[in-house]
Each structure stands twice: as C-alpha cells, then as structure tokens.
Amino acid sequence: MHDEILETLISEEAIQNKIKELGKELSVEYKERFPLVVGVLKGALPFMADLIKRMDIHLEIDLMAVSSYGASTVSSGQVKIVKDLDTSLEGRDVIIVEDIIDSGLTLSYLVQLFKARKAKSVKIVTLLDKPTGRKVDIAPDLAGFIVPDAFVVGYGLDYIERYRNLPYIGVLKPEIYEKKE
Numbered sequence: 257m258h259d260e261i262l263e264t265l266i267s268e269e270a271i272q273n274k275i276k277e278l279g280k281e282l283s284v285e286y287k288e289r290f291p292l293v294v295g296v297l298k299g300a301l302p303f304m305a306d307l308i309k310r311m312d313i314h315l316e317i318d319l320m321a322v323s324s325y326g327a328s329t330v331s332s333g334q335v336k337i338v339k340d341l342d343t344s345l346e347g348r349d350v351i352i353v354e355d356i357i358d359s360g361l362t363l364s365y366l367v368q369l370f371k372a373r374k375a376k377s378v379k380i381v382t383l384l385d386k387p388t389g390r391k392v393d394i395a396p397d398l399a400g401f402i403v404p405d406a407f408v409v410g411y412g413l414d415y416i417e418r419y420r421n422l423p424y425i426g427v428l429k430p431e432i433y434e435k436k437e
C-alpha cells in the first residue's frame with residue numbers, strides 16, 4: 257500500500273501534534289458548554305477519534321454519514337445523507353468535525369441543515385483545508401493544515417474506499433488513477 261504513495265504531505269507526528277493543539281483550543285472555548293461533536297463519516301473517523309481524546313471537557317458525540325464523491329475524485333455536487341444523527345440539535349453548541357473541506361459543498365449543506373434544526377451555534381473544525389477546490393463561499397473556523405490542489409489520501413481520506421487506514425496524509429502515484437480511468 258505505501259509503495260502506491262508518491263509523496264507524504266503530512267506526517268503522522270505532525271498530525272498528532274496538531275490535534276493536541278486543536279483539542280486544547282476547543283477545550284478552552286467549550287468549557288461548561290457541553291458541546292455536541294458531530295463527525296462526518298466516513299472520512300472524519302480517525303480525526304474525530306483522536307480529537308475528542310484531546311478535548312478535556314464534558315462533551316457528547318454523534319455521527320452523520322454523507323457522501324458526494326462516490327468512486328470519483330470530483331464532487332458530484334449532490335450531497336446524500338447516508339446516515340442521519342440520533343441527537344436533537346435544538347439549542348446545542350455543535351462542532352462539526354471533518355477530514356477535509358474541498359469544494360465546500362458538503363459543509364455548506366450541513367451548516368444550513370444544522371441551523372434549520374435550531375442549533376444554538378455551529379462551528380466547523382477540519383483537519384485539512386484545500387482552498388483552491390472551493391465552489392461555494394465557506395471557510396472553516398479551525399483548520400489543521402492547508403493542502404495544495406491535489407487529491408490527497410490517508411488518515412480517513414479515501415480513493416475508491418482505499419487508503420483511509422494510512423496514519424499519514426499523502427498523494428497517490430498518478431498511475432493508480434490511470435488504471436481506473
């Protein structure tokens with residue numbers, strides 16, 4: 257699997273150090289607020305799991321699964337809810353945890369949905385931000401790393417469902433895509 261990676265963009269150590277910082281920052285901001293931390297499956301799973309362990313406050317978690325990429329490296333533009341939340345958002349301070357904000361379509365859909373469900377506040381925390389991919393005007397409140405205009409994999413991020421289990425973020429060798437297209 258590792259021999260299919262052209263280049264490591266963000267090491268495992270750098271990811272873990274950044275998560276400690278983000279966890280500390282969120283712990284200060286959300287102390288006494290009992291936030292609802294919402295992970296967006298599947299990509300956010302490793303980040304969510306590591307981040308909540310660095311948040312030293314009372315919190316609640318829930319998970320939502322949405323998908324817009326399917327087997328492609330380009331967003332379909334249609335965000336599909338695959339699994340909805342179990343928790344009511346009314347009056348809650350919600351922290352959305354994402355692995356990446358790229359076109360912004362997934363997050364703008366979720367922010368609108370959560371506001372319509374009467375969340376008291378909605379904050380976006382993403383491990384990666386790819387500003388060059390943006391199709392709608394939306395910015396994260398907290399971001400771990402800015403990534404360049406390339407399709408990245410690892411640490412939750414997939415290409416046709418593979419590579420989510422890499423502990424680092426990397427770029428695939430071009431021949432891996434060429435095989436499929």
Ligand SMILES: O=P(O)(O)OC[C@H]1O[C@H](OP(=O)(O)OP(=O)(O)O)[C@H](O)[C@@H]1O
Pocket residue numbers: 296297298299300322323324325326331354355356357358359360361362363414
């Ligand atoms: O800003 P955007 O262009 O909307 O892209 C970001 C979203 O796309 C990916 O999810 P995907 O739809 O591939 O589902 P997955 O998490 O199951 O891989 C990623 O995990 C984000 O949720």
Ligand code: HPA
Pocket residue numbers: 325356358359406407408409413414415
């Ligand atoms: O660069 C990416 N890699 C994997 N999944 C993604 N979903 C949006 N952008 C990406």
Ligand SMILES: [Mg+2]
Pocket residue numbers: 299325326413414
């Ligand atoms: Mg995906």
